[in-house]
Structure formats: structure tokens, C-alpha cells
Amino acid sequence: MAPSIHHSGGTVCEPVDVPVNKRHLDMVYSHIKYSDKPFMGIVTSKERAEDTMAMAGVVFGEEFVRDNPVLVAITNCNSPLVWDATMLDAMRVYARHNQPLILAPFALCGASTSASAVGAVAQVNAEALAGVAFTQLIRPGSPQIYGQFMVTVDMKTGAPMGGTPEAAQMMYLMGALARKYKLPWRTSGFHVGSKLNDAQAGYEANMLMHAAILSGANYIWHSAGWLEAGLTCGYSKFATDCEQLVGWYKYAGGLPFDDFKEAMAAIREVGPQGHFLGTQHTLDHFESAFFMPNIMDFNSFEQWKAEGAKDHDTRGREKARNMLADYEEPKLDEGIADGLKDLIARREEKLPDSVS
Amino acid sequence: MAPSIHHSGGTVCEPVDVPVNKRHLDMVYSHIKYSDKPFMGIVTSKERAEDTMAMAGVVFGEEFVRDNPVLVAITNCNSPLVWDATMLDAMRVYARHNQPLILAPFALCGASTSASAVGAVAQVNAEALAGVAFTQLIRPGSPQIYGQFMVTVDMKTGAPMGGTPEAAQMMYLMGALARKYKLPWRTSGFHVGSKLNDAQAGYEANMLMHAAILSGANYIWHSAGWLEAGLTCGYSKFATDCEQLVGWYKYAGGLPFDDFKEAMAAIREVGPQGHFLGTQHTLDHFESAFFMPNIMDFNSFEQWKAEGAKDHDTRGREKARNMLADYEEPKLDEGIADGLKDLIARREEKLPDSVS
Numbered sequence: 233m234a235p236s237i238h239h240s241g242g243t244v245c246e247p248v249d250v251p252v253n254k255r256h257l258d259m260v261y262s263h264i265k266y267s268d269k270p271f272m273g274i275v276t277s278k279e280r281a282e283d284t285m286a287m288a289g290v291v292f293g294e295e296f297v298r299d300n301p302v303l304v305a306i307t308n309c310n311s312p313l314v315w316d317a318t319m320l321d322a323m324r325v326y327a328r329h330n331q332p333l334i335l336a337p338f339a340l341c342g343a344s345t346s347a348s349a350v351g352a353v354a355q356v357n358a359e360a361l362a363g364v365a366f367t368q369l370i371r372p373g374s375p376q377i378y379g380q381f382m383v384t385v386d387m388k389t390g391a392p393m394g395g396t397p398e399a400a401q402m403m404y405l406m407g408a409l410a411r412k413y414k415l416p417w418r419t420s421g422f423h424v425g426s427k428l429n430d431a432q433a434g435y436e437a438n439m440l441m442h443a444a445i446l447s448g449a450n451y452i453w454h455s456a457g458w459l460e461a462g463l464t465c466g467y468s469k470f471a472t473d474c475e476q477l478v479g480w481y482k483y484a485g486g487l488p489f490d491d492f493k494e495a496m497a498a499i500r501e502v503g504p505q506g507h508f509l510g511t512q513h514t515l516d517h518f519e520s521a522f523f524m525p526n527i528m529d530f531n532s533f534e535q536w537k538a539e540g541a542k543d544h545d546t547r548g549r550e551k552a553r554n555m556l557a558d559y560e561e562p563k564l565d566e567g568i569a570d571g572l573k574d575l576i577a578r579r580e581e582k583l584p585d586s587v588s
Numbered sequence: 589m590a591p592s593i594h595h596s597g598g599t600v601c602e603p604v605d606v607p608v609n610k611r612h613l614d615m616v617y618s619h620i621k622y623s624d625k626p627f628m629g630i631v632t633s634k635e636r637a638e639d640t641m642a643m644a645g646v647v648f649g650e651e652f653v654r655d656n657p658v659l660v661a662i663t664n665c666n667s668p669l670v671w672d673a674t675m676l677d678a679m680r681v682y683a684r685h686n687q688p689l690i691l692a693p694f695a696l697c698g699a700s701t702s703a704s705a706v707g708a709v710a711q712v713n714a715e716a717l718a719g720v721a722f723t724q725l726i727r728p729g730s731p732q733i734y735g736q737f738m739v740t741v742d743m744k745t746g747a748p749m750g751g752t753p754e755a756a757q758m759m760y761l762m763g764a765l766a767r768k769y770k771l772p773w774r775t776s777g778f779h780v781g782s783k784l785n786d787a788q789a790g791y792e793a794n795m796l797m798h799a800a801i802l803s804g805a806n807y808i809w810h811s812a813g814w815l816e817a818g819l820t821c822g823y824s825k826f827a828t829d830c831e832q833l834v835g836w837y838k839y840a841g842g843l844p845f846d847d848f849k850e851a852m853a854a855i856r857e858v859g860p861q862g863h864f865l866g867t868q869h870t871l872d873h874f875e876s877a878f879f880m881p882n883i884m885d886f887n888s889f890e891q892w893k894a895e896g897a898k899d900h901d902t903r904g905r906e907k908a909r910n911m912l913a914d915y916e917e918p919k920l921d922e923g924i925a926d927g928l929k930d931l932i933a934r935r936e937e938k939l940p941d942s943v944s
Binding site for chain 1: 711745786791847873
């Protein structure tokens with residue numbers, strides 16, 4: 233459905249009609265049932281982290297998940313300088329199972345950090361390293377990820393912003409620090425503050441993805457659909473981002489030089505004043521030479537108008553509808569599905585309904 | 589009106605109601621009269637280039653403009669491999685006056701170059717260097733600019749595209765070559781294929797501006813308003829880009845470290861669990877620490893809805909209207925204005941109306 237996305241993330245949907253302390257069961261089950269991509273573990277309490285590992289045990293084997301990474305979980309430092317009890321509990325559960333955690337301060341720069349980008353990086357770095365160090369006390373050598381989520385704050389209103397130049401610059405610093413510490417690191421890509429998939433969303437999204445790619449991030453989150461500083465997700469934005477990611481893979485892969493001799497021969501063949509559309513080199517390479525997005529529209533104004541003069545948001549929504557229509561549920565082994573349902577039923581029976 | 593733009597460009601408006609061979613007089617006059625920014629010289633014929641220099645002579649002094657750069661002109665190679673007679677004529681006029689030319693192949697990669705990004709760069713490099721070399725035959729040592737305008741072509745339709753990954757990658761190669769040849773170089777920034785100031789425009793624009801900045805371009809054109817692969821210019825896009833450029837200056841300037849000690853002191857002052865909004869460091873730096881665009885909207889969904897739920901394009905158009913309302917015509921010396929009008933009247937009388 234979205235081959236350019238390698239991970240289905242965490243909270244795809246928060247089922248607010250389900251008691252708070254039972255939601256995680258449905259959320260993890262949905263990841264396993266409806267997607268064949270890796271998923272995230274729940275971190276909102278020790279018990280929910282343990283439930284996640286129990287469910288992972290049903291899928292991958294109870295023995296196997298004690299030592300082998302099968303999921304990833306994110307824990308956020310409460311900037312400034314607080315790793316709270318809930319996060320530490322989750323870190324204990326996952327690190328003990330040798331599961332990778334992302335140790336990522338969630339920083340609203342200017343509010344939960346100083347009004348200085350380098351000051352913010354210094355603080356967030358200390359917070360992230362403290363998180364990594366804690367996991368090594370639980371299980372030395374467990375594989376952990378240095379991370380950050382840093383947005384700047386609109387100093388007039390306190391609202392979190394998305395793709396600002398400082399957010400990009402801070403990524404470069406964090407990337408350099410991650411390399412210094414020899415830690416894999418996570419940042420965010422297409423995350424934006426815009427409420428719509430409009431021009432603002434595009435400017436913001438590409439500002440950060442460009443920096444994420446060039447800062448050498450190993451793990452790029454918030455890579456599709458993000459709107460309103462993460463408070464919602466848009467279908468059109470999701471489809472747009474999935475397509476744009478294909479271009480970013482091309483970008484990150486660098487330019488191919490393997491057909492350079494043939495390309496130079498084509499110049500000699502065509503010579504001055506000609507065009508290259510009919511050369512053998514073009515026929516051999518036209519499908520792969522350049523990124524060709526479909527939601528973006530490069531037709532003439534007249535053609536575009538004849539086709540309804542749709543803006544990008546509209547075209548993205550149409551694409552998202554097609555993606556949903558084409559969705560095929562991956563086959564989950566029936567024994568595993570039954571095992572998960574049993575486990576969930578037992579847990580739901582045991583847990584009192586709770587709102588926190 | 590647009591302080592982040594340092595040059596008023598060339599064809600701001602093509603007065604299609606004026607005979608083709610007289611338009612340049614109005615166009616150059618408008619640049620001088622309505623803006624106090626540097627402007628471009630006309631290149632569409634030898635006579636029009638000479639008229640441009642005559643008009644520049646009225647403004648800056650006939651003697652002065654024989655040897656001192658007062659404008660810039662762009663000449664495009666007709667890729668593949670043709671510098672046509674019109675361009676060479678213009679190059680002769682401007683180089684003889686020691687005026688800088690941008691020697692910029694206009695390449696539709698995949699059509700007027702091979703379907704290979706590195707093949708396209710090799711060709712465009714040769715074309716640009718041939719242009720630079722020609723100017724040095726006319727006037728050795730005249731200051732010239734290595735340039736490119738390269739977009740990839742949609743290989744299904746032949747339509748030029750805007751912000752593609754290959755266009756960005758080619759910029760990095762061109763920048764490296766410019767440094768090798770020790771030539772200042774020009775590229776394009778916010779140029780897009782989208783017909784609207786929508787999400788596509790944002791993704792495209794920032795893809796290229798990011799690459800333009802990081803590839804070390806000395807002169808970045810198409811930095812505001814560009815839409816539809818250059819066939820039109822949008823007011824909302826213009827206002828958006830002008831504002832975004834402010835952020836790009838911040839980005840290109842790098843992160844300031846001069847208040848780092850104070851920022852670290854603020855962390856010690858606030859400690860765990862607090863916030864930084866009331867610290868002296870924040871009060872001292874909140875206005876300058878982070879880029880704060882106004883057309884972009886980071887308010888809460890509820891606030892944004894209460895204010896009309898406007899998309900970015902709408903807000904940009906409002907900003908453009910305000911910019912136009914606030915426009916103040918720079919004072920042009922009356923003697924110069926009269927001199928220009930005299931010159932134009934004499935030329936218009938002499939020139940027969942022509943459609944080419």
C-alpha cells in the first residue's frame with residue numbers, strides 16, 4: 233500500500249471509545265493484523281509495555297522476544313531534564329527484552345528549552361544521552377537509538393511550529409553529535425504545523441525532510457501524513473508524502489554514473505540543435521532517469537484546466553482513496569490471530585475500565 | 589516592499605500591447621522608475637541591448653557604464669550546444685561594456701539533454717564554459733557568471749518539471765564545477781511547475797531552494813512568485829517566497845553561538861520540570877532566536893477556524909494586497925527621468941512597429 237514507508241509507526245489511530253487502559257491491546261493488534269510492517273511498542277505504563285511484549289511473543293515466539301529485537305518503542309524526555317516514572321518503567325520493560333528504544337526528548341524550543349538553538353541542542357543532547365545511559369544500566373549492550381523531536385515555538389503565541397530553518401539546523405547538530413557518540417539516531421521528516429495539505433505544508437515538510445536526509449539520520453519518523461504539529465493526520469498529505477519519499481530515496485541514493493559513457497555518446501550522436509527524445513540512450517533510460525511523481529501536476533495550464541483545475545490537496549485525496557480501495561490485508565497466520573485474541577480477551581477481562 | 593529580494597529581475601511584466609521591438613524601452617524604464625534595485629539588461633537583439641546600455645548611461649553616466657558593471661544580463665544557450673546569433677550579439681554589447689552576463693544554458697533535461705543527470709551536467713557545463721570563453725574574447729577580464737537553468741522533463745508528456753530530486757542533485761554538481769573553475773555561479777531557487785500556490789508548489793520550491801543554498805550558489809534567481817514552470821507569476825506565491833527568504837537568510841547564516849554561555853546558564857537557572865518563558869535569556873532573545881513567519885499559520889485548529897480557516901494561498905494573497913497597498917515609489921531624480929523619457933521618445937520615433 234505504501235512501499236516507501238518501512239514502519240507502520242505507533243498511534244495510527246487512538247480508539248477514544250475504548251477505556252484508556254485497554255486501548256493499547258487494540259492498537260497493537262491492529263498493527264499486527266492489518267500491516268506486515270514493523271510496529272511500535274506501547275510506553276504509557278509498565279503493564280502496557282508488558283502486554284506489548286506478550287503480544288509480540290505470540291507473533292514471534294515467547295522465547296525469541298526475550299533477546300531479539302522485534303519492535304521499537306519511543307520514550308520522550310519531558311524537557312527540561314525530566315525522565316518521568318512512566319517512561320523509565322517502559323524503558324525497563326523493553327531494554328530488559330533487548331528491544332530498541334528511541335530516547336527522544338520532546339522539546340518545544342523556546343519554551344521547554346532556552347531561546348537558543350544551540351542551547352536547545354546542548355540540553356536535548358544531555359537528555360537523550362541520560363536516556364541511553366539508563367537503558368545500559370538495565371541491559372548493557374541493548375541496542376538503543378539516540379533521538380530528538382525538536383520544534384521551535386512561535387514566541388508570540390507559544391504554538392509549536394514545523395519546518396523552520398532552526399529546526400533544520402538543529403538536525404545537523406544532532407546528526408554530528410550522534411556520529412560523535414557512534415549512536416544510530418532518529419529525527420522527523422515531513423512534520424508540519426499547517427492544518428491543511430497546502431503550500432505551508434509543502435514548504436515546511438520539505439524543509440525538514442531535506443535536513444533529515446542530509447544530516448544522516450538513520451531513522452526518519454513523521455514521514456507521512458503529519459499535520460497540525462502532530463495533532464492530526466491528513467489522507468491527502470499521507471498520499472503526497474508517500475510519493476515524495478520515492479523521490480527522496482532517489483536523492484539519497486546519489487546520482488548514477490554507470491551510464492555516463494553512453495550519455496556522452498548520445499551528446500555526440502545528437503550534436504548541436506537536435507533533441508534527445510529518440511536516442512537509444514533515452515529509450516533505455518527514460519523510465520528511470522528522473523523522478524516522476526503522479527500526484528504532482530506538470531501538465532500545461534490548458535490541460536490542467538480541462539482536467540478540472542484541481543489543486544494538489546484534491547489530487548492527493550483522490551490518490552488516498554485509490555490507495556484505500558487497493559488495500560489488501562496481509563495474511564496473518566490464523567493460529568497467531570487466535571492467540572492474540574485469546575490474550576486480549578484475558579487481559580480485557582482482568583483490567584478494570586479506567587480513564588487514565 | 590520586498591527587502592529579502594536584492595534584484596528586481598528582468599521580465600516582471602511583458603507589455604504585450606506594445607510592439608515587440610519597443611517593449612524593452614518600457615520594461616527597462618519601469619525597472620528604473622518603480623524600483624531602486626538592480627535590474628537586468630535586455631538580450632533579445634543587439635539594438636535592444638544597446639538601448640539598455642544607453643538608458644543605463646542616462647542613470648549612471650555615459651562614461652561610467654563603459655567600464656563599470658551597473659546591471660546584469662542573462663544569455664541562454666539553446667541546448668544542445670547552440671549559442672545563437674541573438675545571444676552572441678547581446679553578449680558582445682554587454683561584455684564590451686564590462687557588464688556581467690550570466691552564461692546559462694536553458695536545459696530541459698531528458699529532451700535537450702540526455703536522459704541522465706550527470707550527462708546533462710557535463711553538457712551544460714561545456715555550454716556554459718563556451719559562453720564564458722566567448723565573453724573573454726570580447727573583453728578579457730570582464731566579470732562573468734557561470735550559470736544553469738536545468739529542469740527535468742516529465743518523460744510521459746514532455747512537460748518541464750520543477751522541484752525534483754535530480755534538479756537538486758544537478759545543482760550540487762554545478763556548484764562543485766563552479767568552484768573548480770573559480771567562477772561565481774547562478775542557479776534558481778523557488779521555481780516550481782505547479783499552477784497554484786498549493787502543496788505541490790511548496791514541496792517543489794523548498795526542494796530547490798534548499799539545494800541552491802547548500803550548493804553554494806552566489807546568485808539565486810527565480811526566488812519569488814514563480815509558478816507553471818515560469819509561464820506565470822503568482823501574487824500569493826511571491827509574498828510567500830519573500831517571507832520564506834527571510835528564513836533562508838537565517839539558515840544560510842548558520843546558528844549563532846554568541847549567547848551560548850547565557851543559554852547554558854538559563855538551563856541551570858530553570859532546572860528540571862520548569863519552563864524558560866520567563867528567564868532573562870528568553871526575554872533578551874525571543875524576538876530573534878527563531879524564524880517567525882506571518883503568512884504561515886501555527887495557531888490551534890480552533891483559533892485558525894475562528895479566523896476563517898484560510899489556506900496558505902489565501903493568506904498569501906492577502907499579504908500581497910497589503911504589500912501592494914504599502915508600496916512607495918522610490919524617488920527617481922527628475923533630470924534622470926526626463927533624460928530617459930527623451931531617449932525613449934527618440935527611439936520610439938525611429939523604430940518601426942514590429943512583431944518580432
